[in-house]
Amino acid sequence: MDPLATGDPLRLGPYRLVGVLGAGGMGKVYLGRDAAGGTAAVKVLHPETAHDPHMAQRFVREAQAAQAVTSPGVARVLGAWTEGGRPWIATEFLAGPTLTEAVERHGPFDEAGVRALGAALARTLGDIHAAGLVHRDIKPSNIVLTSSGPRVIDFGIARPEHGLTLTTTGTNPVTPGYGAPEQVLGRRVGPPGDVFSLGAVLAFAATGRRAYDGTDVASIQYKVVHEEPDLAGLPAPLHALIAPCLAREPGHRPQPALVATAMAPPKGADRVWRRGPLAADIARREAAARELTMLAAAPTTTPGLSRRRLVTALVAGAATVAAAGGAGTWWYLRDGASAQQSLKADPPPPPQPWDAKPLTAGQYEEGRPPAELWGPVGTFPFAPAPLPVRDLVIAMTSDGLAAFSVRDGIPKWRVKSEQYGRFAGRSGIVATPFDGGRLVGLDATTGDERWSASVDADHVLAMDDEAVYFVNGAGSLHPSKITAFDFRSREIRWAVPHPDREPTHSDAALAVPARDRLVVYGRNGEVRALDTATGRTAWKLTQRPDGQDAVMPAVRDDMVYLGGKTLAAHRLDDGEKVWSLPSASFRVSPTLAGRASFQGWSGPTVDGSFLYALDSPVLHCLDRRTGKTVWTHRLDDRAYPPLTPPAVQGRTVWTVTGGSDSAALALDKQTGKPLWSYPWRGSVSPWLVGSGNRVFLSSNGSLTAMPVV
Template structure:
């Protein structure tokens, strides 16, 4: 976004223009607000084109025709007029990632997600065609994922069915790889051309690969007209659905109503009460962007001296994780991430540095005058008695931190502000615990002779039992918005863990169980993480397995990623999994395809060595390789800095990042503690050490780092 310049209009129709969103081939797009404060994207025809009266009149006339489309699946055209020398059109201002940005960051949709996307887009095309229009440029960058579903944008080139395309001389009137053969050949097009584009879009959504691709535009267009689409990476059920849409002959393509019906046909996957855009990281991403967009709209006129500067505005919004502000008429998207307001590519800030308002229980960070490098600051509270001597990682949930309390069969909750114990409840021996939401904690209840392990859901605020469910469970290992994943045994008398299960929290039933795909024991469950429809496990044998969360089916495996006594925790985000072991590697969650990989430099033996578990912080990744810790760009693995921690034992647990600090275990044979570094430079800040015996547990939240060691719990400050 840029402030208005000397030659920009101040008002067009009912819209006060407050900023420049971007420039396209046909014109410039502004952020406008009407008298009620409603935002709009106002697209103005370029001055050199506006001088052509026929061009200008056709621009406005066709935009006014597009107002007839009132579908919930499109960005509505709000108005258009020819005002002085400024032909303009206004459309809805949408907040959300475009489909191509979602696929690039989170990976392709699963079968159910593609069907839900296809059904929504087909219904939108049905409405467009019913109004007598053909969109003519349906592609992933012209589809915005919003909280109400996918929305088709860029009606700047939508035309009446009998019309021609409005383009500049020499421009191709279709996006290569998405336009239909008849469109490439310059023939008149009708609704079947949009169906072809929809098929190409769904191929991309299902596989992350384009149906038609090549090194040159001419090559792509030739393949569209004469070649066959690349469907090799498209799952068979979706391939059957999209192939008819890509027929060369328009008469052989289905109509949108048939596509919507086919998408609604059961795929063997149990549909959720919520759609794919209302679940998981995509829903959270959309919510963040909506909040940032609302903040942008409420900013005073960028021209006024009292308004925030361009740099301050973009920096403030960037801290919210970045926002795509899609202008329905411009087909443009603007990432407000760069520190210089759009020049170059900046690191995305971490989640804990987002613009989400601070919680009442958050601690204040140390100022520069409150700590000194080399000197450990006083704790916020503790060390205090409470945790079990056997370390299980603490779990912060809202204003509490949970940890095994006193012994192996009690889960205790401590207030993060003062460390006072708030509640405790009986659980299974050293049972793991997860928090699917801020309100709910799920663990395994007490196991007695003749009674199987039951999943136990607790109110996080009070510790009161919400529900229980029989599952023969041993440990819970991961959770998402829909399910809790657990290890189990076929019979309570067995000593081995032989099953992996998924428990559906909405129906309170076990969705599936499968034979345990990795090695684990009653004491040591596999490390796990879930994202984008995948559950990734790492077992004691170093084997990594990714399963489909809906079915439990194995999707891909890495047989010997690690060689260690204990499993190494994976880290997942936006469709990518990051793994330690013999290499530090990033792989696509959907397929396991390698994105980048760095071999370990540390000595690799039968029981230890190599990379420990990575941790993500925005676009940064931190991990230990033997005695060295480094920060790397998670997009390509390139190092920002590397720091030696001295002669330390192999550490498999991930570092902890909070505020401007990164905390790493430096336990050695004769001493131990936690090294604290400046996360941006790797410069040592201080070492927290109490004694050299026993392990350490660490977790962080709300500007506190929680340490469990020797049966004591401590809350430490950060800067």
């Protein structure tokens, strides 16, 4: 949870707001406290969307739908206001993890756990349908596990059972892999659509994998409509119960009451949310929520506890609710405590089979670099940053694009037919051949070509779940553009002029997609935030002089952080500056070629409440909310290192030093104490990328995996 910011309301209806639980493109969710001391999650529309008739209608419909359902399996609505001003909905403040978090952190459920979960959710669906509604967005992230059982949340796209779909084919709101075939096709969605989603949810809970998966949204939706679900690994009894829910024809799916009866676990079987690590996780979160309520109720006249310090304490306490049982670093402020104690690091990600074991105190010697986990392996000297994808790391080599095992660096596949340029990816890879003219979708696991599109693509900038963003016309006689290619329609969504006059492969802009923005940092020093739906420039500003290298932006929540002549935090939606720090190193220094070179802040890296960035030769750790310094470390070599963002992994933060004795330096991320430096040689600026308790160092035609503590 974050503290209230300028422009946030202090009160909505009977609720005094004490912090921000989350934010999205539609609105914000606050933690509120009423006069009786009870807490609530208060959802409110953004001011700019409150006047949008479509958004307002959807918000009113959500409030009405949630209030219409009386069931122990849904988050109870405590109050709502939809008549004017800033509409809001107040619901129970549920402290448990979502089903997504539970499976990622504690693994798939056993058969009894899946049965208990399925029976409870089926009963809840029966209650929703009995109220004349269809939820239409049952998915793991909309199911919160509490000590009393699973609770269904978010009625944002729920509709009356006999209401007709208002959208056209392909535009219906649907979560890929969980929406029913009729929902994907834009047809009327009735109660059987929720049963299909339930089957997909239970398959995920039992295996940890989606029943319908793919490299992009379009391929997943195609599988939902035309192919059978992947239920490999399901025990035979569960397969017989879940498979009917995933029938393509709505009339072939069972009723929720039948599912609840068939799913009933054996008599005397414990509920999964009442035993084991998951139960302990839930108990810790709920205990933290109770303590949070007590803090919220504390009078602000208590000696040593000002209103500001109370809010800071609430922020720190809520981190325990949001994180996995307090896995993140957090403290309550008490007498004499410093403001830094409200900071928290990101909680450790859920463990994966391919993770490396962090080094313990006896496994490394301070001041001496530990042995490499593997490498170096050969790559292309001017390769872009390597890309970790699950148990593989993708890199460009002289032979083309290659995937190496993150465990041992053994090559798993190579694309030898063509050499690809810049690439991006998540579960799949999108790349461009060096001869241009195509976008190619590759299977991240095998390297096989899944699709291609004949477009004037020079190199890929970035991608999100809905589109890939690329540059066309770079280095040609034609004006270059930044273009969005829609995965679902396989068509160009929009194309806008490139901010750089003459972009090339080596001097390309850097971009990060987040929510409904694509933040582009050009070599001309200009930063633009483009609307991902239309390509319209939402805001722009200048961070560096023209002709200098672009600096990678960082985005977290509703903020974007930018290096350059200042290190600055701007609101993602409108670009409004929240804070900025001038660079002490921002000055002209001649290079060997006689050109003027500007340094300034490197690209920043976010870790929870912390922000790491290099203002040569000093590495800074700051509070990302205020820009205040937590610690600094001056590098030994005073030559200006490249603008590569630091990498955070485990308890370490890594940065690159410059000069003749260049190295990758590892420091304790909490104190800034140096642990060791690992030398790298060559003139090519290196990349540092962290994943799976490893830091991948890519430099001068080699890729090396280093351990962390």
